Amino acid sequence: MYEGIVQELIDEFGRLPGIGPKSAQRIAFHILTTQSFDTTRLAELLAEVRERVRFCSICGNVAEQDTCSICRDPRRSQTVICVVEEAKDVAAIERTREFRGLYHVLGGALSPMDGVGPDNLRFTQLVQRLADATVTEVIIATNPNVTGEATATYLTRLLDQPGLRVTRLASGLPVGGDLEYADEVTLGRAFEGRRTVEA
Amino acid sequence: MPTYRDEAVVLRTHKLGEADRIVTMIGRRHGKIRAVAKGVRRTGSRFGARLEPFMVVDAQFYVGRTLDIVQQVDSAGSYGADIAADYARYTVAHAMVEAADRLTEHEAGTPHYLLLVGALRSLARAEHPAGLTRDSYLLRALSIAGWAPSFVDCAVTGAAGPHSAFVPQLGGVVADAVAPPGAVRLDAATLSLLGALLAGDWEAAEDSDERTRDQASGVTAAYAQFHLERGLRSLELQDRETA
DSSP states (O other): OOOHHHHHHHHHHHOOOOOOHHHHHHHHHHHOTTTTOOOOHHHHHHHHHHHHEEETTTTTTEEEEEEEEEEEEEEEOOOOOOOEEEEEHHHHHHTOOOOOOOEEOOSOOBGGGGGBBBTTHHHHHHHHTTTTTTOOOOOOOOOSSSSHHHHHHHHHHHOTTTTEEEEOOOOOOOOOOOGGGGHHHHHHHHHTTTOOOOO | OOEEEEEEEEEEEEEEEETEEEEEETTHHHHHHEEEEEETTEEEEEEEGGGGTEEEEEEEEOOOSSSEEEEEEEEEEEOOOHHTTSHHHHHOOOOOOOOHHHTTTTTTHHHHHHHHHHHHHHHTTTOSOHHHHHHHHHHHHHHTTTOOHHHHTTTTTTSSSOOOEEEEEEEEEEEETTOOOEEEEHHHHHHHHHHHHTOHHHHHTTSSSSOOOOOHHHHHHHHHHHSSSSSOOHHHHHOTTTO
């Protein structure tokens, strides 16, 4: 235990996700002992981020305006929507530079045990976005785990409508790995999703 | 560092730090196990897929100070994919593992482990309607925990049945002489279904009609909610469309 404000700072850092007591202490002492560390800038940013950043009114991604930069971009395809669990999944897919459509952030995955049902996620907003028939494909990119798969199952049932193609991201072997180390669930998925190789 | 090995069924997982998870399981011999699985959220994890909810594993653990650490995992039963492929089954599986999580807090694991593995296997293979599997599991799990309901003889006096007044607080059906005013009255078909679910008589259970199943389901939920003190959140989010 440290005295007064130092302990308060450690406690505040310790309340952040993924930061334990030791890490909190290390960060606090880094700030205290590193003269070049700009504490004013950090404090300003923390205050500013709460004030300026909100969730896009269309897709639910993080945004500094009413809509996010992806929803505002006229060069993005308006016919494909990729559905993800969290805003950070948007960033992961954007890094691939493979997808040029729009996103829809659900805000989590269905987990009845944790009290998360269909009414707690942004399903209604997704259905509303599909109402004018501009969108012809929905790509479900929920996490490849049991919770994500169940959410994908629910979405598939919800989006069963004429003229709309619903696809799911492929899952299988990671690039750069050895087959012998793959677990049977992943390997089974890779077999299910195998594709024809063109000559 | 001491290690131990056990067969276990995964109940739930929680994210921990950058890429780890805390995995809650019921071990066949060790009862409730809470262990850290390191790096399992990375796509290259060697055993992340085996430590998903509803999976049955043969695992080795280091004994930790507060939480154990998962060292090795082999799959002994993979039910997650089949359960997640049907949303009704998925919500039912959640109700079962949530109940198992609560009932095994201070108890040895073997009977609960065997019952849960059997129920998840049956659910994954769609052997019976999902709602019946859930209700049967809840009644039998509560019985293992010492709260066996009575659906024939009076739960208070032991007077031979049949009786129609059902009072969860008193342990099942009760004779009219001891039934409190306003007690729920159940018809013979519902009591017969509840008895079949408790005994695992699937032929009789599947013979029931939709209305009787709904009533039995409500009774089971009320009985479970009362004895578990805090309600099961999953029961409020069951998919009634197909369950």
